[in-house]
Amino acid sequence: MPSSSTLIINLDAIETNIHRFKQKGRVIAMVKANAYGIGALALTPHLIEFGVSMLGVAHVSEAVALRNAGIEIPIFVVSAPPFEAAEVAHYHLEPAVSTLEEIEALSLAAKEVIPVHLHIDTGMNRFGAPPEEALALSRAIHHASNLLLVGLMTHFTSAELPEMDAYTNEQISLFKNVVDALDTSPRWIHAANSPGIRFTLPFCNLVRVGISLFESALTLESHLSYVSQAKKGETVGYHCAYKVERDMTIGVIPFGYHDGLHRHYKEKGYVLIHGKQAPMIGNICMDFMMVDLSAIPEAQVGDRVTIFDQNLPPETVASWGNTDVRELLASIGPRTQRILTRNSHEQRVRSPICQIEENPPSGQHLLPA
Numbered sequence: 313m314p315s316s317s318t319l320i321i322n323l324d325a326i327e328t329n330i331h332r333f334k335q336k337g338r339v340i341a342m343v344k345a346n347a348y349g350i351g352a353l354a355l356t357p358h359l360i361e362f363g364v365s366m367l368g369v370a371h372v373s374e375a376v377a378l379r380n381a382g383i384e385i386p387i388f389v390v391s392a393p394p395f396e397a398a399e400v401a402h403y404h405l406e407p408a409v410s411t412l413e414e415i416e417a418l419s420l421a422a423k424e425v426i427p428v429h430l431h432i433d434t435g436m437n438r439f440g441a442p443p444e445e446a447l448a449l450s451r452a453i454h455h456a457s458n459l460l461l462v463g464l465m466t467h468f469t470s471a472e473l474p475e476m477d478a479y480t481n482e483q484i485s486l487f488k489n490v491v492d493a494l495d496t497s498p499r500w501i502h503a504a505n506s507p508g509i510r511f512t513l514p515f516c517n518l519v520r521v522g523i524s525l526f527e528s529a530l531t532l533e534s535h536l537s538y539v540s541q542a543k544k545g546e547t548v549g550y551h552c553a554y555k556v557e558r559d560m561t562i563g564v565i566p567f568g569y570h571d572g573l574h575r576h577y578k579e580k581g582y583v584l585i586h587g588k589q590a591p592m593i594g595n596i597c598m599d600f601m602m603v604d605l606s607a608i609p610e611a612q613v614g615d616r617v618t619i620f621d622q623n624l625p626p627e628t629v630a631s632w633g634n635t636d637v638r639e640l641l642a643s644i645g646p647r648t649q650r651i652l653t654r655n656s657h658e659q660r661v662r663s664p665i666c667q668i669e670e671n672p673p674s675g676q677h678l679l680p681a
Contacts, residue, residue: 317533317649320533321650321651326359329528336509338500339364340519342525343356343378344370345642352378371390372399390439392414401418406426408465411449419459424458427463428459428463430464432466432490434466434484440467462500463500465500466486468505471510484503502518505519509524532619536585537564538563548594549602564601565602568601570647575595575596578596585603
């Protein structure tokens with residue numbers, strides 16, 4: 313049987329987004345963290361179809377999983393420490409490098425040419441070489457056996473915050489100085505992450521797009537699994553956290569903190585049922601949450617529940633939990649079924665916990681997780 317909850321991914325919207333990003337340059341589709349919880353192995357063939365130039369991941373292990381699934385296009389890796397150099401070489405990856413130690417480890421591991429991206433730190437202080445070391449490191453790559461400098465990159469810290477634009481522009485200026493100082497320019501120059509796309513960067517020709525791939529593309533749905541009545545003075549949920557102030561109709565939704573809505577969402581938001589708001593009440597449980605159905609008398613067991621969609625954006629829901637949309641999506645658990653849709657055509661993605669129909673209806677296809 314299908315899961316009670318589904319995350320619906322509109323591939324048409326993702327394709328539209330990618331075409332928009334291409335106006336800024338070639339596209340690295342960042343599919344790190346299982347494509348932000350969407351399902352990297354199922355999604356990446358479509359991203360390739362839509363014309364991305366490269367895939368991007370955070371860890372070498374993520375890239376290895378893609379290669380083992382038959383993905384052949386270039387894969388950029390944000391972090392490839394020296395102890396993973398052999399895997400980088402074996403799986404033909406494109407790592408970012410920040411230190412001479414990383415360069416030397418890759419050179420020793422290389423059996424054939426490894427393309428690398430020199431990472432310049434302009435303020436993130438996570439990865440990246442200081443700008444004053446860029447020229448020496450680029451020359452070290454040039455002289456290293458079987459290494460080719462194909463990219464130069466940096467990473468913005470606060471591009472999504474307009475009040476931090478002065479700082480972002482300082483980062484851009486530092487990076488541009490490095491670009492100008494190199495002996496030769498590599499094929500790819502990239503700085504913009506998803507929020508950084510709004511900046512004008514004429515000296516860059518590649519953008520790293522992650523969360524923005526999914527703009528206007530996601531719907532998270534569940535169903536009412538139980539409806540009951542509570543009297544004034546009774547309580548709802550663990551620790552009697554919510555006191556009923558009037559007679560109330562309560563609905564139970566099979567979506568809890570294991571599924572992605574953590575306990576700090578308690579009583580801070582609502583879901584949509586029949587297009588109406590049903591406020592969250594009481595502590596969110598591991599597997600369930602409760603909502604007030606008093607304003608929706610027509611609600612009954614089996615009714616569709618919208619947790620987020622285009623009318624209730626995931627960014628809004630994330631704000632209720634004092635987080636952002638990336639964390640919300642990455643927190644959606646494995647028993648929520650992922651469904652890819654395009655032109656009224658559904659492709660059901662197998663989740664490790666959910667069982668899916670062995671004989672799907674006509675026009676539907678099962679994809680491996």
